[in-house]
Amino acid sequence: LFFSPQFASSFSSETALPPNLRLPSNLVDPDRLKRPPPPEDSSLPLIRKCDAALPAHLSPVRTWVDTLESKDSEPLGLTELHPDVFAVTPRLDILHAVETWQRNYKRISHANTKVRSEVRGGGRKPWKQKGSGRARHGSIRSFPPLKLNCGVSHGPRGPNSYYYMLPMKVRVQGLKVALSSKMAQQYLHVVDSLNIPTPDSQYLLELIRNRHWGESVLLVDVSQEFPENILQATANLKTVNLIPAIGLNVHSMLKHEAVILTLDTVRFLEEKLLWHDERYTFLYPFKLPYSDFP
Amino acid sequence: EHFLQKLQVCVVNLCLKQTIICSSGTCCQIRMHPIPQPKQVDRWNEKRSMFGVYDNIGILGDFKAHPKDLITAPCWLKGFRGNELQRLSRKKKMVGDRMTTLDKHNLEKRIRFLYRRFNRTGKHR
Numbered sequence: 001l002f003f004s005p006q007f008a009s010s011f012s013s014e015t016a017l018p019p020n021l022r023l024p025s026n027l028v029d030p031d032r033l034k035r036p037p038p039p040e041d042s043s044l045p046l047i048r049k050c051d052a053a054l055p056a057h058l059s060p061v062r063t064w065v066d067t068l069e070s071k072d073s074e075p076l077g078l079t080e081l082h083p084d085v086f087a088v089t090p091r092l093d094i095l096h097a098v099e100t101w102q103r104n105y106k107r108i109s110h111a112n113t114k115v116r117s118e119v120r121g122g123g124r125k126p127w128k129q130k131g132s133g134r135a136r137h138g139s140i141r142s143f144p145p146l147k148l149n150c151g152v153s154h155g156p157r158g159p160n161s162y163y164y165m166l167p168m169k170v171r172v173q174g175l176k177v178a179l180s181s182k183m184a185q186q187y188l189h190v191v192d193s194l195n196i197p198t199p200d201s202q203y204l205l206e207l208i209r210n211r212h213w214g215e216s217v218l219l220v221d222v223s224q225e226f227p228e229n230i231l232q233a234t235a236n237l238k239t240v241n242l243i244p245a246i247g248l249n250v251h252s253m254l255k256h257e258a259v260i261l262t263l264d265t266v267r268f269l270e271e272k273l274l275w276h277d278e279r280y281t282f283l284y285p286f287k288l289p290y291s292d293f294p
Numbered sequence: 295e296h297f298l299q300k301l302q303v304c305v306v307n308l309c310l311k312q313t314i315i316c317s318s319g320t321c322c323q324i325r326m327h328p329i330p331q332p333k334q335v336d337r338w339n340e341k342r343s344m345f346g347v348y349d350n351i352g353i354l355g356d357f358k359a360h361p362k363d364l365i366t367a368p369c370w371l372k373g374f375r376g377n378e379l380q381r382l383s384r385k386k387k388m389v390g391d392r393m394t395t396l397d398k399h400n401l402e403k404r405i406r407f408l409y410r411r412f413n414r415t416g417k418h419r
Contacts (some may be wrong), residue, residue, distance in 0.1 A: 159368055176354075251349070
């Protein structure tokens with residue numbers, strides 16, 4: 001979406017916002033917000049209830065369940081989503097921390113400069129210490145202006161890593177915050193399964209355009225094996241991407257506008273993310289066997 | 295693509311000479327460079343759209359793998375962070391017997407220099 005800033009008129013009233021606080025009016029696509037969340041007394045069936053026990057003071061979040069079978073079809077039913085995963089307080093600082101972690105922990109910078117001892121040559125004293133009238137030097141590789149190909153004393157040194165790990169619970173909370181933000185901004189949609197009638201990319205694009213999901217869509221399914229049709233349809237599309245549920249992460253959710261989960265994915269995510277709320281801290285890494293590990 | 299890069303290099307080096315006629319009537323030749331084209335970045339190529347996938351493979355995948363197994367790096371830097379002395383000594387431990395003689399000699403010289411610098415000079419030793 002391209003938005004043009006509105007410039008302040010010279011006769012602005014005192015109640016007008018300053019230009020750096022004014023939001024452009026076409027930030028949010030109004031067609032997407034035409035469908036309100038399902039009301040209490042909706043006639044559609046409740047397909048899935050939350051598996052985990054809900055605390056008494058929280059009520060589950062209800063969403064429509066769509067199909068990908070036909071382009072303009074009505075929602076199949078309703079789902080209940082756990083509020084501790086899909087309705088968490090929007091912690092932008094945790095999102096920022098997790099996003100920077102994702103960018104940096106894999107980063108290896110291969111910038112390297114040679115020190116004066118590593119530069120080829122330069123073992124001999126160029127002129128004698130005293131008597132020549134020039135500045136005293138020990139080698140031609142020490143520093144400019146002696147010779148251009150000198151060594152760098154405080155430059156980048158070799159392949160350097162920026163690896164660090166955030167605490168596990170912070171990363172889990174980052175996922176929960178990202179999912180709840182997508183839910184709150186109505187960018188999250190639940191689908192019963194990723195079965196498409198045709199392996200045509202145009203069908204997917206028209207479906208997305210009809211339902212006003214957004215420009216870029218992230219499709220998430222539980223298993224590593226996807227139906228043939230959707231694999232072929234998304235193969236040539238750049239902005240529509242398909243990932244297994246294990247590959248879900250904050251950066252991809254922020255990069256793609258809309259996130260589409262299947263019912264199995266929702267159950268899988270709730271099970272994995274809610275376990276961290278009530279677990280004991282580990283005595284040894286979780287990859288080693290535990291007797292009571294779920 | 296190589297040809298296009300060469301063309302672009304030619305365009306960059308080409309300096310146009312414009313004749314400017316001043317108000318008094320004299321002509322002078324001014325040299326001007328064309329405004330460079332902004333570089334076209336594809337924000338949705340394979341690498342950028344799939345960036346960060348499988349970063350939570352530990353949390354969501356039963357802790358069978360760790361995100362540090364995903365890093366593509368020299369083997370002495372996978373899942374490790376340290377200052378220069380720590381990195382070099384780790385490199386010597388893990389890869390030292392496979393290195394060329396010149397590289398190993400430089401590595402040892404650098405480790406010796408850094409050890410003496412960190413542990414014998416300055417305020418923090």
